[in-house]
Amino acid sequence: MDKPKKRVMIGILGSQLDAGRGAKRWEKWRPTVAMHQQNDVIIDRTEILHAASHQQIAALVREDIISSSPTTDVRLHEMQVKDPWDLGQVYAALFDFAQRYPFDTEREEYWIHITTGTHVAQICLFLLTEARYLPGVLLQTSPPRRQDGSSPGHYGLIDLDLSRYDQVAVRHQSELQEQRSQLKAGIPTRNTAFNRMVDELSLIAVRSSAPVLLMGPTGAGKSFLAQRLYELKKQRHQLSGAFVEVNCATLHGDGAASALFGHVRGAYTGAAQDRAGLLRSAHRGLLFLDEIGELGLDEQAMLLKAIEEKRFYPVGSDTEVQSDFQLIAGTNRNLAQDVRAGRFREDLLARIKLWTYTLPGLSERREDLAPNLDYLLEQFSAQQGQRIHMNKEARDIYLRFAASPAALWSGNFRDLSASVTRMATLANQGRIDTPLVQHEIQRLQRDWQALGAEPAALQTDSVLSKLFSEQQLADMDLFDQTQLETVVSVCLKSASLSEAGRTLFAASRARKAQSNDADRVRKYLMKFGLQFEQIRAAVQ
Structure with a gap:
C-alpha cells in the first residue's frame, strides 16, 4: 500500500486578517491559523511568506499554529517586496520562491492558500499555480457566520489542471x-x-x-x-x-x-x-x-x-x-x-x-477544390438571393478538370472565384449544366494560354504523346485528353493498378462497403485501348 503524501500549505501572511494580540485574538477568525484548526485536515508543513516589516506578526502566527497543531512544521520566508501592490515586484518575488523551493510531488501535495495577502499577491499565486510553477491546488478559506472562536470557518480546493475536468476539456x-x-x-x-x-x-x-x-x-x-x-x-x-x-x-x-x-x-x-x-x-x-x-x-x-x-x-x-x-x-x-x-x-x-x-497555392491544394467550389456557390447564391445549383455530371466534370495537370490555376483562388462567378451568372434558371461547364473549361484554358502557359494535356512533352500518335490526339476531345492525362499520371506514380485505383477513387471508395478500384481503372483505360503495364513500359 502506498504511503500517503504529506500535505504542505503555502501562503502569504495576512497583515490584517492574520494579525491579533492578546487572548481575544482567539475569538477572531485568522485564515492562516484557522486552517490548522480544521478537524478533518492534517497539515504536515506550512510555508508562510511575509514582508520584512511583518516579522513580529509572522512569529506570533507561527506560535499559534503550533499551539493549534503541534505536529505541523511551520517555516517563515521573508519576501523582498517594496510595494505589495506592484504586480511586477510581487510576481518576481513569488516566482523566485517557486524556483528555489524543493518541490517533491511524488511524496508531497501542495495547497496554495490564496485568501490572504493583497489582491495582487492572490492573482500572482493563481497565475503561478496555473502555470504549474507552484505544482498544487488552490486553497480558499472563508470565515464562520459567528466569529467567537467556536468554528474555524470553511475551506475549499480548486484544481487548475483543467485536463481533469472532462466537461471543461470538451x-x-x-x-x-x-x-x-x-x-x-x-x-x-x-x-x-x-x-x-x-x-x-x-x-x-x-x-x-x-x-x-x-x-x-x-x-x-x-x-x-x-x-x-x-x-x-x-x-x-x-x-x-x-x-x-x-x-x-x-x-x-x-x-x-x-x-x-x-x-x-x-x-x-x-x-x-x-x-x-x-x-x-x-x-x-x-x-x-x-x-x-x-x-x-x-x-x-x-x-x-x-x-x-x-x-x-x-x-x-x-x-x-x-x-x-x-x-x-x-x-x-x-x-x-x-x-x-x-x-x-x-x-x-x-x-x-x-x-x-x-499559404500554398490552389495547385498545391487540389483536395480543397470541392469544398471551396461549394463555398463560392453558396456565397454567390446568398448575394444574388437565388439558389445556384450544379448538377452531378457537371460538377464531376468540372472537378476532374480542376484537379488535373491541365488546370494551371495561375491566379489561384482568384481564378476559381472568377470561374464560379461566370458559371453562376450564366446559369439558366440557376442550374449549371454540363455544356456550361465545358464552355468554362475552354475559357480557362484560353485565359491561361494567353498568359503564356499551356495546359499540361497539350504540351509536346505530354505523357499522352508517348502513347498516341499526333492524329489520335487530334481526334480526341480536349476533355478526354485532360481526364486521361490525370489517370495516366497517377498510374505512373503507382506501384500497382490497385494503388492507382485507391488514389483516383479515394472519396467514393470510403462510402462503399466493398470496392474494386483496380477494375474501375482497368475498364477506363480499356476505353482508350490502354493497359496499366503498357503505360509504364511506354514511358520507361
Whole structure:
C-alpha cells in the first residue's frame, strides 16, 4: 500500500486578517491559523511568506499554529517586496520562491492558500499555480457566520489542471474547433499543411498581438485569412478598431508615406488639408499591409518605428502622433532575398517575421477544390438571393478538370472565384449544366494560354504523346485528353493498378462497403485501348 503524501500549505501572511494580540485574538477568525484548526485536515508543513516589516506578526502566527497543531512544521520566508501592490515586484518575488523551493510531488501535495495577502499577491499565486510553477491546488478559506472562536470557518480546493475536468476539456476543444472553423469561414478544407497552419493561427490570434507575416503567391488567400483573423480577434475583444487593408504595390513616391502615415496641410504641393493616414485609421484595430515588399526603404524605416513605438511623424509634421494597431503583412516575394539585395530592411523583417506562414497555392491544394467550389456557390447564391445549383455530371466534370495537370490555376483562388462567378451568372434558371461547364473549361484554358502557359494535356512533352500518335490526339476531345492525362499520371506514380485505383477513387471508395478500384481503372483505360503495364513500359 502506498504511503500517503504529506500535505504542505503555502501562503502569504495576512497583515490584517492574520494579525491579533492578546487572548481575544482567539475569538477572531485568522485564515492562516484557522486552517490548522480544521478537524478533518492534517497539515504536515506550512510555508508562510511575509514582508520584512511583518516579522513580529509572522512569529506570533507561527506560535499559534503550533499551539493549534503541534505536529505541523511551520517555516517563515521573508519576501523582498517594496510595494505589495506592484504586480511586477510581487510576481518576481513569488516566482523566485517557486524556483528555489524543493518541490517533491511524488511524496508531497501542495495547497496554495490564496485568501490572504493583497489582491495582487492572490492573482500572482493563481497565475503561478496555473502555470504549474507552484505544482498544487488552490486553497480558499472563508470565515464562520459567528466569529467567537467556536468554528474555524470553511475551506475549499480548486484544481487548475483543467485536463481533469472532462466537461471543461470538451468545451475547450469545442472552442478551439470553432476558432479554426471561423478562420476557414466554415470551409471543410482537407489539405493537411493548410489545416495545420490554421490550427496554429487560431491559437496565435487569441494569445499574441505580435505581427504576423503571410507569404505565398498572389491569390492564395492572404487577404481573406487576414480578414478572418481580424474578426476572430475582435470577437475575443482584443481589438475594437477597424480592419484597414492596403496593397503597398499601389503606393508610389511621396504619396506612399502620406497614405500610410498621413500629412499636415502644406507638407507638399497639393496637400491642401491634413490627412490622418492609414496607420491612424487602424488605431486599436488591425492593419493588413499586403505586398509589404513593395514599400520603399524610407517608408520601411518609418513603419518599423511605428510598430515598435506605436508613434510616428506624419509627413511635414514636427509633432508625433500615436496609433496602437496590430499588424499582418503579406507578400509574394522572398523578403530574405530582398534583404540581401538591399531592397528590404533587415531590422524590419526581423520585427515582422516572428509568426511567418506560407499559404500554398490552389495547385498545391487540389483536395480543397470541392469544398471551396461549394463555398463560392453558396456565397454567390446568398448575394444574388437565388439558389445556384450544379448538377452531378457537371460538377464531376468540372472537378476532374480542376484537379488535373491541365488546370494551371495561375491566379489561384482568384481564378476559381472568377470561374464560379461566370458559371453562376450564366446559369439558366440557376442550374449549371454540363455544356456550361465545358464552355468554362475552354475559357480557362484560353485565359491561361494567353498568359503564356499551356495546359499540361497539350504540351509536346505530354505523357499522352508517348502513347498516341499526333492524329489520335487530334481526334480526341480536349476533355478526354485532360481526364486521361490525370489517370495516366497517377498510374505512373503507382506501384500497382490497385494503388492507382485507391488514389483516383479515394472519396467514393470510403462510402462503399466493398470496392474494386483496380477494375474501375482497368475498364477506363480499356476505353482508350490502354493497359496499366503498357503505360509504364511506354514511358520507361
